[in-house]
Amino acid sequence: MSHFVVIGAGQAGASLVAKLRKDGFEGDITLIGGETVPPYQRPPLSKAYLLGEMEKERLFLRPESFYADQDITLRMGTWVNGIDAEAKTIQIGEEDIAYDQLALTTGSVPRRLPAAIGGDLEGVFVVRDLADVDAMAPAVQPGARVLIVGGGYIGLEAAAVCAKLGLDVTLVEMADRILQRVAAPETSDYFRALHTGHGVNILEGTGLDHLTGADGKVTSATLTDGAELAVDFVVVGVGIEPATDLAELAGLDLDNGIKVDAQGRTSDASIWAAGDCASFPHQGRRIRLESVPNAIDQAEVVAQNMMGAAQDYSAQPWFWSDQYDVKLQIAGLNTGYDTVVTRAGEGATTSFWYYAGDQLLAVDAMNDPRAYMVAKRLIDAGKTADKSVVADASADLKPLLRA
Incomplete structure (x- = not known):
């Protein structure tokens, strides 16, 4: 009986294994994730969950019982050490697990501030997974002074939540304007006005020079213009990188992520990739989409192709953001x-x-x-x-x- 293994238990991984069963795959399925909770929604983390409007269980994409009911082996809190593509095995500690086909849905990892400028101080957070938000939540108190580094959508969403909860919010963006990488000046102007109208202090063309701490905890930030701000905590929203370490160890081709063809197949015929980690051909160029819709749609096409459908993925990009x-x-x-x-x-x-x-x-x-x-x-x-x-x-x- 065939064994399909999926590494990465986020939106893409959960969608892929569910689609395999829905479309009639009768072999063994193993879904492996590094976190200790079942696959869950990430977008609400920095919004409804941080605001206290959504309980943890409501984040879960499906009840944990779903995986057992569908005869899907769910291995949580598990890290894969390597992939032997020639032997068609993955390594978990001293254990080797054989696969017939393997899918990488490893997602992405947030860029962090270097330790040399204070990025390793207590009170410096990223917003990527449940553990990040749970660690940050106690600091999110009315009147607290927060510095948000980065004026993309993640930074702006964090600013909106903090402002709504009554914090003193300063956001710095090194580029000339917020959202410069992803949107027109008109959209930047709209959201700048929205945030300043809610009391957020937005500093554009200004970066973070370094953070200073006392007893290992961040206490102040020095900006590139020389200004110094007293801070209680810092939220870093300076983008994400595709998680490609395992693919690189396996010798797979990389190109702004794990390089796949139109069907989601990597440079190894038995290994596939989908979601944030995968770059794919689209309208004559290669792109990588960081979005929930893409994670779901691409993963479902890959699931079909792992069963022999030979179907090209046609992306229809769409995104959303909730602020105030x-x-x-x-x-x-x-x-x-x-x-x-x-x-x-x-x-x-x-x-x-x-x-x-x-x-x-x-x-x-x-x-x-x-x-x-x-x-x-x-x-x-x-x-x-x-x-x-x-x-x-x-x-x-x-x-x-x-x-």
Whole structure:
């Protein structure tokens, strides 16, 4: 009987093993994860869970009993030391486990501050997994002074939670503006105004020089402009890196992650990869998507292909972020845009539409689900949208779908 092993028990890994069983795979399945809890949702960690609005058990993607019911061996709190691709085994301590096919859904790891600038001081946190948030939660108290390093979505979401809970929040972003890597200036301006309106002190074009501590705990931060801030704790949100250590040890090809083909197969015919850790071909270039939808969709295609489907994965990128009472929904990829069209609604309702020439590439929609859904359907279908119609807030967007 075939044995399929999946290393990485996050959203992608959990989706992959569930899909194997749903589609009729009758062999042995082993899902291996480094954390001691069953697979869970990560997006609520820095929002509802940190706010105390969601209990830990509600984070779980499925009850732990699901895996036993589906005859899936779930090995939690387990670290894989290596992969012998030639022998088709993985090493866990002194134990070797044979596989017929192996999937890597190892996800990503957060970038951390170097120890040389105080990154190893107590009170310096990243927001990536349950243990990170549980460790940080006691520090999140009204009136506490928090420095957030990084003005991407993770940093902004952490700032929103801290501001809502009554903390004194300062956010530093080394680039000229927040969200510079991922969004247009219009979106940056929107969220800057949103955060400053909630009392967050945003310092752009300003980085962290170093942290200082007393008795091993962070107490102050010196910025690149020479300013010194007293802090009670620090949240680091400066991006993530694909977790490729095991793939590298196995001799697999890497390219901004684990390099896979359109079906999710690595350079070894018996090893697959999906989710944050995998880079794949998309519209003539190679990309890696850090999103829950991609983790689920790609993992399910890989599960089918491990059973012989030979199906290409066609990504339809979409993302979201919740900050205060604003839900940002993003469809498409804005790489290569030259024009941004603004569709202004009432209050906080706004959307920004990205074009390359006359071709619609992506949309950032704030509290505007209708605009988001129309844009997403157009982008997924490879269609565009008349800029004059988009810019006219009184115009009905639905006819664009019939164009």
